[in-house]
Amino acid sequence: xxxxxxxxxxxxxxxxxxxxxxxxxxxxxxxxxxxxxxxxxxxxxxxxxxxxxxxxxxxxxxxxxxxxxxxxxxxxxxxxxxxxxxxxxxxxxxxxxxxxxxxxxxxxxxxxxxxxxxxxxxxxxxxxxxxxxx
DNA sequence: CGGATTTGACCTGCGC
DNA sequence: GCGCAGGTCAAATCCG
Numbered sequence: 001x002x003x004x005x006x007x008x009x010x011x012x013x014x015x016x017x018x019x020x021x022x023x024x025x026x027x028x029x030x031x032x033x034x035x036x037x038x039x040x041x042x043x044x045x046x047x048x049x050x051x052x053x054x055x056x057x058x059x060x061x062x063x064x065x066x067x068x069x070x071x072x073x074x075x076x077x078x079x080x081x082x083x084x085x086x087x088x089x090x091x092x093x094x095x096x097x098x099x100x101x102x103x104x105x106x107x108x109x110x111x112x113x114x115x116x117x118x119x120x121x122x123x124x125x126x127x128x129x130x131x132x133x134x
Numbered sequence: 135c136g137g138a139t140t141t142g143a144c145c146t147g148c149g150c
Numbered sequence: 151g152c153g154c155a156g157g158t159c160a161a162a163t164c165c166g
Binding site for chain 2: 151152153154155156157158159160161162163164165166
């Protein structure tokens, strides 16, 4: 699992459609228009070198879907935070060029604390390269 | 028993 | 107007 720090490549498969069902899974039927006054949904992309897609960052995730991407022969996994009031979404995708590279995209912010050791989370962050779309 | 996971189907949006 | 793509949700199932 040890990974060199020079294995991180730049993000090229970021498909920003700018279209999502809801910002945080709130109002979706009554609102014909979305809250344009609200802040945009923060999107953070992490590129990690791992052999498994299950990157435990310290939060609890529940897989809610899996779909294949065109640029990738590997399917993309969609995860959602199982916390109450925490509508954070996460998606994991593998690079078609390097299956050893896993791209984890976080959407939203956590309103609760991690159940795991922060030290461990910090260690994981050490392996991640942060790319903020905003 | 509860929680989590899986696959399929369905819906929406956009393009042509 | 229809088709395609992508994304989400739901039900069933399995595991602990």
